[in-house]
Amino acid sequence: MCLAVPHRIEEILDSKRAIAAAGPLRVEVRTDLIDDLNVGDIVLVHAGFAIEKCEEEDGQELEELWEEVLRLAGKRDA
Amino acid sequence: MFVELKHGSGGRPTQQLIGEILSIYGDNSIKDLEDCALIEGGLGVTIDGFTVSPRFFPGGDIGKLAVCGSTNDLAVRGVKPMYLAMSILIEEGLPKEELIKVVKSAYGVSKELDVKLVAGDTKVLPRGQADGMYITCCALGKAVTGRPWGINNLSSGDILLITGPIGKHGALISALHYGLDVDQLASDCAPLWPLMQPLTEVAGVKCARDCTRGGLGTVLCEWAEGAGIGIEIEEDLIPLDPEVASVADVLGFDVLHLACEGTAVIAVAPDCAEYVLSSLRVLAPNCTAIGKVTEDHPGIVGLKTEIGGIRVMDMLAGEMVPRIC
Amino acid sequence: MLKDKIKLLCDALNNLADEPLTFMEVCGTHTVAIYRSGLRSLLPKNVSLVSGPGCPVCVTDQGEVDAAIQLANKGDLIFATYGDMLRVPGTKGSLQDLRARGADVRVVKSCDEALNLALKNPTKEVAFLGVGFETTAPSTAAVILEAAEREVENFSVLCFHKLVPPALRLLAGSKELKVDGFILPGHVSVVLGVAPYMFLPRDFKVACAIAGFEALDIMEGIVELARQVRYRDFKVSLLYARAVKPEGNPLAQKLVRRVFDEADARWRGLGEIKKSGLRLKAEFSRFDAAAKFDLRIEEVPLPSGCKCGEVLMGKITPQQCPLFAKRCNPDDPVGPCMVSSEGSCAACYKYSHKVM
Numbered sequence: 036m037c038l039a040v041p042h043r044i045e046e047i048l049d050s051k052r053a054i055a056a057a058g059p060l061r062v063e064v065r066t067d068l069i070d071d072l073n074v075g076d077i078v079l080v081h082a083g084f085a086i087e088k089c090e091e092e093d094g095q096e097l098e099e100l101w102e103e104v105l106r107l108a109g110k111r112d113a
Numbered sequence: 114m115f116v117e118l119k120h121g122s123g124g125r126p127t128q129q130l131i132g133e134i135l136s137i138y139g140d141n142s143i144k145d146l147e148d149c150a151l152i153e154g155g156l157g158v159t160i161d162g163f164t165v166s167p168r169f170f171p172g173g174d175i176g177k178l179a180v181c182g183s184t185n186d187l188a189v190r191g192v193k194p195m196y197l198a199m200s201i202l203i204e205e206g207l208p209k210e211e212l213i214k215v216v217k218s219a220y221g222v223s224k225e226l227d228v229k230l231v232a233g234d235t236k237v238l239p240r241g242q243a244d245g246m247y248i249t250c251c252a253l254g255k256a257v258t259g260r261p262w263g264i265n266n267l268s269s270g271d272i273l274l275i276t277g278p279i280g281k282h283g284a285l286i287s288a289l290h291y292g293l294d295v296d297q298l299a300s301d302c303a304p305l306w307p308l309m310q311p312l313t314e315v316a317g318v319k320c321a322r323d324c325t326r327g328g329l330g331t332v333l334c335e336w337a338e339g340a341g342i343g344i345e346i347e348e349d350l351i352p353l354d355p356e357v358a359s360v361a362d363v364l365g366f367d368v369l370h371l372a373c374e375g376t377a378v379i380a381v382a383p384d385c386a387e388y389v390l391s392s393l394r395v396l397a398p399n400c401t402a403i404g405k406v407t408e409d410h411p412g413i414v415g416l417k418t419e420i421g422g423i424r425v426m427d428m429l430a431g432e433m434v435p436r437i438c
Numbered sequence: 439m440l441k442d443k444i445k446l447l448c449d450a451l452n453n454l455a456d457e458p459l460t461f462m463e464v465c466g467t468h469t470v471a472i473y474r475s476g477l478r479s480l481l482p483k484n485v486s487l488v489s490g491p492g493c494p495v496c497v498t499d500q501g502e503v504d505a506a507i508q509l510a511n512k513g514d515l516i517f518a519t520y521g522d523m524l525r526v527p528g529t530k531g532s533l534q535d536l537r538a539r540g541a542d543v544r545v546v547k548s549c550d551e552a553l554n555l556a557l558k559n560p561t562k563e564v565a566f567l568g569v570g571f572e573t574t575a576p577s578t579a580a581v582i583l584e585a586a587e588r589e590v591e592n593f594s595v596l597c598f599h600k601l602v603p604p605a606l607r608l609l610a611g612s613k614e615l616k617v618d619g620f621i622l623p624g625h626v627s628v629v630l631g632v633a634p635y636m637f638l639p640r641d642f643k644v645a646c647a648i649a650g651f652e653a654l655d656i657m658e659g660i661v662e663l664a665r666q667v668r669y670r671d672f673k674v675s676l677l678y679a680r681a682v683k684p685e686g687n688p689l690a691q692k693l694v695r696r697v698f699d700e701a702d703a704r705w706r707g708l709g710e711i712k713k714s715g716l717r718l719k720a721e722f723s724r725f726d727a728a729a730k731f732d733l734r735i736e737e738v739p740l741p742s743g744c745k746c747g748e749v750l751m752g753k754i755t756p757q758q759c760p761l762f763a764k765r766c767n768p769d770d771p772v773g774p775c776m777v778s779s780e781g782s783c784a785a786c787y788k789y790s791h792k793v794m
Contacts, residue, residue: 037626051580057362058355059296059297060293060363062363065548065577068577082520082549082573083549084577084580086576087628087681089680090679090680100661125768365521418476419653420444422478424479436522437574438467438493438494438779
């Protein structure tokens with residue numbers, strides 16, 4: 036129910052607004068929902084609002100899932 | 114019942130509206146639903162209306178679009194564009210220099226194609242009764258292919274080629290319309306005859322279409338349904354610029370339904386595909402094969418996705434509007 | 439590389455799914471992503487996906503749509519809406535039909551744009567149609583707070599925001615619905631975090647995975663669900679840690695609590711669900727369009743023959759609705775599942791109803 040696209044923060048305009056880029060597109064986004072925003076942060080933008088900062092890491096549960104997936108693949112190939 | 118914006122989007126609702134109009138003419142009308150009609154005397158003729166807003170955009174303007182759009186409809190049927198008849202509707206108050214600029218753009222393409230303007234008409238409407246300027250352009254030319262290009266030639270095994278990245282014009286206009294900053298985006302508005310002319314001597318060229326309203330997806334669906342053949346396309350092979358992908362992502366649009374204005378899809382017999390590709394690549398380096406005609410699933414376009422799955426492609430249904438969902 | 443990863447996941451799924459499994463994706467954006475990616479064609483025969491009521495457009499009740507249309511029809515008013523709602527049919531046509539007849543209906547990409555319309559047009563009322571789930575409600579809340587701060591008098595919101603966990607509770611508790619696991623909505627979870635879903639594995643012994651929206655993310659979600667069922671390890675697995683923190687977005691949650699109260703809400707096709715909607719707090723009633731313009735939200739039954747309710751609950755597939763692709767299609771939709779681009783029926787029609 037929610038299209039949200041990662042954008043990179045390019046310029047902070049004030050406490051509520053920033054310029055963000057999705058690839059070569061630049062848009063003004065509202066930043067009311069994020070604390071401590073910095074230029075260079077990657078944020079998810081939904082309906083013109085940044086709703087969260089994005090992380091690089093996949094998280095533990097995803098890593099554990101892949102361990103299981105590879106274990107099953109290894110068993111098959113054995 | 115009212116005519117709605119969806120009837121102008123180029124997908125199924127447009128087809129339905131056109132069907133109703135043609136049914137009134139009955140036998141005295143267009144028999145095959147190609148973009149250009151082949152008529153007695155070895156001639157081809159087409160007509161197209163241009164209402165683009167904004168009138169000036171990166172990569173062109175309404176004048177360039179009018180001549181490219183109409184002559185491209187001839188070019189993709191193997192008809193050499195020769196003559197134009199142009200009607201310009203102007204809203205009272207339009208700056209004269211804008212009109213001149215637009216006509217100069219139109220002339221620029223006409224000169225490039227050696228096409229003569231032989232008839233024209235202008236009307237001025239009171240302020241508020243038109244959005245600046247509309248152009249209707251009728252293009253006429255000489256059919257120069259041995260066998261006319263058309264969907265009836267399509268047969269299983271034919272290779273489908275695209276002459277360049279898709280959706281550039283549609284992405285640009287949508288971005289301008291919805292207030293997205295468009296620095297690196299430009300329309301692909303360009304004449305196709307220089308690309309198509311060398312192909313008119315190649316016997317294995319079956320059919321071609323410029324992917325305007327409704328985009329590549331709509332054209333392929335029209336081919337599949339119109340000719341009763343199946344089509345298979347590979348998503349990975351379709352050239353796409355990152356700017357176009359970004360616009361589509363942000364607005365929630367499908368790139369396969371975004372209009373092109375200088376990009377054609379061409380069906381060729383398998384044994385001449387390599388030759389045609391290398392010939393096209395001289396002027397269109399991004400030209401590439403994207404799929405083929407198949408005897409499986411007649412009437413349906415199947416898309417092999419980037420993850421190796423398969424899904425059905427459908428034509429545009431209604432106006433594209435930005436989504437949040 | 440991507441195809442290799444997908445292949446590994448498919449193999450793992452074939453291995454783990456040793457009985458018939460039915461998983462429900464709740465989020466309409468997941469529905470579209472699943473169709474568009476062709477993922478279904480790669481699943482083993484014994485794993486099936488059903489779509490749930492995760493399309494805020496689809497679940498906007500007919501009475502709510504009619505109220506929106508009634509408001510948009512007022513003269514001297516600018517009615518701002520997300521594009522998704524433009525074509526939803528009410529009892530007497532859609533917002534798009536109204537626009538065609540001259541009503542000032544404007545598509546906006548953000549509630550912020552609607553407030554700007556109000557600031558630029560001080561002599562006109564601007565009403566904004568607030569639909570969407572927890573992902574979207576915080577932005578409406580932020581704009582209402584700004585409108586209050588700036589003492590804007592010509593702006594209001596017709597608030598039909600709804601909440602996902604109560605609907606999940608209804609689905610999980612339904613005896614007619616046999617679902618082994620839920621692919622939970624990635625972006626709603628960005629706001630909510632993990633805790634609001636914990637009742638699902640705990641009380642209903644269903645598998646749950648919060649997944650992102652790329653084909654790879656969704657496939658990972660499906661494999662995780664199969665893994666949970668196979669090992670009877672029911673939990674809420676957070677697979678979208680790139681964007682979802684376990685606690686969600688506390689600031690967004692706070693803004694929503696500041697501006698809205700929970701209220702009972704009617705979901706199209708599902709009926710009333712307690713405390714599943716948001717309404718403006720009394721303090722902000724001057725921004726409540728329903729109050730400002732004295733709108734009555736009627737109880738309106740679905741059009742005759744329309745089975746959107748059963749589709750939304752995952753009880754039938756779109757193809758099993760007698761109207762599907764015949765009387766009801768994207769150009770001429772009867773119910774909201776066909777209108778919304780991410781409605782189950784629209785997605786099915788567009789991407790797979792013609793059988794290959």
